[in-house]
Amino acid sequence: MSALIASLPFRSGGLPRPGRLPPVSGPVRRALALAALVGAALSVPGGAAILHESLADAYLAVSVYVAGTLLLLLLLERRLGLDLSALLHRHQRWQVPIAALLGAFPGCGGAIVALTQYTRGHLSMGGVVATLTATMGDAMFLLLAQAPATAGLIVAVSVVVGILTGLAVDRLHGPDFMRPRAAPDAAMAGPACPGGCPSANADHAEGRLAAGLRRLWLLVLGPGLVLGAMLSFQVDPDAWIAPVLGVAPGAALGVAGAVLSLALWVLVGRGGEVGAESPRGRLDLRPVVATTCFVTGWVVFAFVGFEVVVQALALDLAHWFAVAAPLVPAIGVAIGLIPGCGPQILVTSLYLADIAPLSAQLGNALSNDGDALFPAIAVAPKAAFVATLYSAVPALGAAYATYALVG
Template identity: 30%
Template sequence: MEWFSIFYNVAIEAFFKVGVFVSISLLLIGLVDYKFNGIIIKLLEKDKKNQVYFSALLGLIPGCGGAILIVPMYILGKLSFGSLVASFITTMGDAAFVLIVGNIEAYLKVLVISGVTGVISGLIVDYLKIGEKISVNKEKKLKSENNLYNEESGHKKHNHIAHKKGDLIDKVLHRKKTLKYIYILTHKVWYKIFWILVLASFPFALEHLLHGHTHEEGVTLEFYKISGFLGTLFCLLYTIISRKGVEGSDFDKTESKLNSILETLIHTAEEVAFLVSWVFIAFLGYELLLNYIGGEEVLKLFLNNKGFLVVIMAILIGLIPGCGPQILLAAIYISGGIPFSALVANAICNDGDALFPLLALSKKSALLVTIYNIIPAVLVGGIIYLLEN
C-alpha cells in the first residue's frame, strides 16, 4: 500500500507541477515560432558575420526546435561548424521547460551561463578553423519515394524550413507515417482530449501553486488528485503509443509546427506527454531512493562525499542522445538531488533531440560536436563546483 501511495502522489505531482504549466508555456512558444516563422533563419543565411550569435540564440529557445533547425543549414554548407557547436551548447532541450516551471531562477542562470559559453566556444572553433575539413556525404543513395510524406499518409504538404523539396534533408529527415489507425488516434483524438484536460486542470493547478500547495477537503481536493493521476497515466500511455506506433523525425515535427497552428497543438501535446512521463519516472525514482536509503540527509551526505564525480556523472548523462535522460536530471535537481554545478555541466553538453537528425546526416559531425561540448562542460562545471565548495 505504501508503494502505491508513493506512485499515486508522484503521478499527481508530475502532472500539476510540470505538465499543466509546461503545456501552456510550450504552446505559447510554439505559437510565437509559428508567427515569426523563418525570421531568424533568414538572418542566419544573410548575415554570415554574426552566424555564431544567431545560432546560439536559436539554441537558447526552450525545447529542441531551435537547434534542430540549425542542422540542415550546417549540412547544406550555409553555417559554420562553430555555429553548430554554439547552438548545441546553448540548447537544453525539453529539460528547459522542467526548470522554467520548477525553478525559474536556476533556469535563468543556466540560460546566461550556457549562452555565454556557447558563443565563446563557437567563436573559438571557427577562429581555429576546426571542422572545416569535415566532409558530409551529400551523395547518399536514398529512395526518396519511400521516405517523403504525402497526402495519402495523412500528412499535408507544407513549406520546407532551411532546405528545399527533394534535397538531402528532405530525403533523410522526412519519413512516411506508419500504423495509420494509431496516427489517426494521435492526430485526430488524443490532442483534443489532452488540451481539454489541461484547460480543466489549469485553475486547480494555479490554486495549488498560489496557496502553498494546500487544499481544503472536498470536491476541489478530490478533482485535483484524480485529474493529476489520470493526466500522468494518460501521458504515459500516449508516449508509449506515439513512440512505438508513429514514425517521424524530430526535424519533421519541428518543421510541421512552424507551418501550422494545428500541428503546433498536436505536437505540443505529444512533447508534453513525453516530458511528463520522464518527470514522473524521475520523481518516482527519487522518492523510492529516499525511501530506501532513509531520507534526503543521507543522500546529501553521499553526494558531498562523491564531490566532483557528481558533475562528471551529469556530463556522461548529457552525452546520451535525446531529451529523456536530461529531463530526468533536471527533475532530480528540482527535488534537491544534485548540485547546480552538475545541472550546468549537463545543460552545456546535452544536445536534446537535435543530435538525432545530425546523426542521420553526418555521424562524424555528430561525434565532433559532442566532443567539443564536453570540454566547456567540464571547465564551466568544474569552476562552478569550486565556487559552490
C-alpha cells in the same frame, strides 16, 4: 482465394520460423515498459503514493509547460513566417549567436531546428557547438517550473558560454569545418512546402481511440495550465478548494492528465514534426500533443524510477554526494554526454531535491544535448561526436569553477 492469402499479415515472409518470436511493435514495447515501472513502484513500501504524487507532479510541473511552450512557438512561427535558412545565409556573421539562442530555448525544438540547418549546410560547426552547449533540452521545463531563478541563471551562462565556444571553434577550424554541402541554391530557396510540410503521421489514418484521447487531453490542458501556473507561484489550489468540495482538484487533474499523456505516448510514440500542417491546410496539433506526451513519459519514468530506487535500496543520496563531492561536477558532465533527455531530467530532479549541487546541474546543462543530437548522429555522426566533445570542455570548466565558488 489468392486475394485472401495475399492479405494475410505474414504473406511476405511466410509463417514465423519455429523458435523465433515475431518482432514487437513500438506500442507494445512502450506498454510493457510502463507496466514494468508500475510493477516496480507497487513492489516497494508506499508505492501507490509514489505513483500518485509522481504522476501529478509530472503533469502539472512539466507537461503543461511543454505544451504551452510548443503552442507558443507554433503561433509565433506561423505569425512571423520566418525562413531560418535564408536568415542564416544573409547574416553569416551572426550564425553562432543565433544558434546559441535557438539552443537556449526550453526543450529540444530550437536545438533540433538549428542542427537541421547544419545538416543542410547552412550552419557552421561553431554554430553546432554553440547550440549543443546552450541547450538543456526538456530538463529546462522542469527547472523553469520549480526553480525559475536558477533556470534564468543557467540560460544566461549557457548562452554566453555557447557563443564564446562556438566562435572559438570557428576561429580555430574556419567556418566551413565539417560543414555538409548544401544543395544548389538551397540557401536562397523558399520552403519546400509553402506554408509548412505535412507531418510524418499526417497521411496515416489514426485509430478512434487515439483521436478521442487527444481531444480529451486538449480539454484537460486548459485547466492544467491554470493549476500549473498557480503551483509555480506557490499557490496550492487544493489547500482552499479541497475543504469546500471534499476533493483535491490539482492532484486529481494532474493524475488524469498524466494518465492521458502516458496512454497517448504508448499509442502514438514521439509523433511528427511540430509546426507541420494537416493535408487540409490546417495547423496540425497532433505533433504538439505527441511531443508533450513523449516528454511526460520520460519525466514519469525519471520521477518514479528515482523514488523506487531510493526506497528499495534505502539510499542516502545526500550522504553519497557529500562523500564524493569533488567528483560530482564531473559526473554531471559525463551524464550530459548521454544522448536523450531522460538522464538529464534525472540530474535536474536530483538538483531540485537538494541532492546534487549547482555545479553538477550547471555542468550537466552545458554538456547535455538532449534529443537534439539524434538528427546530427543520423546524418553526420563524426560531426556530432566532435561537437559533443567540444561542448564538454567548457562544461567541465564552468562546473568546477562553480564548485570552487559555491560547491
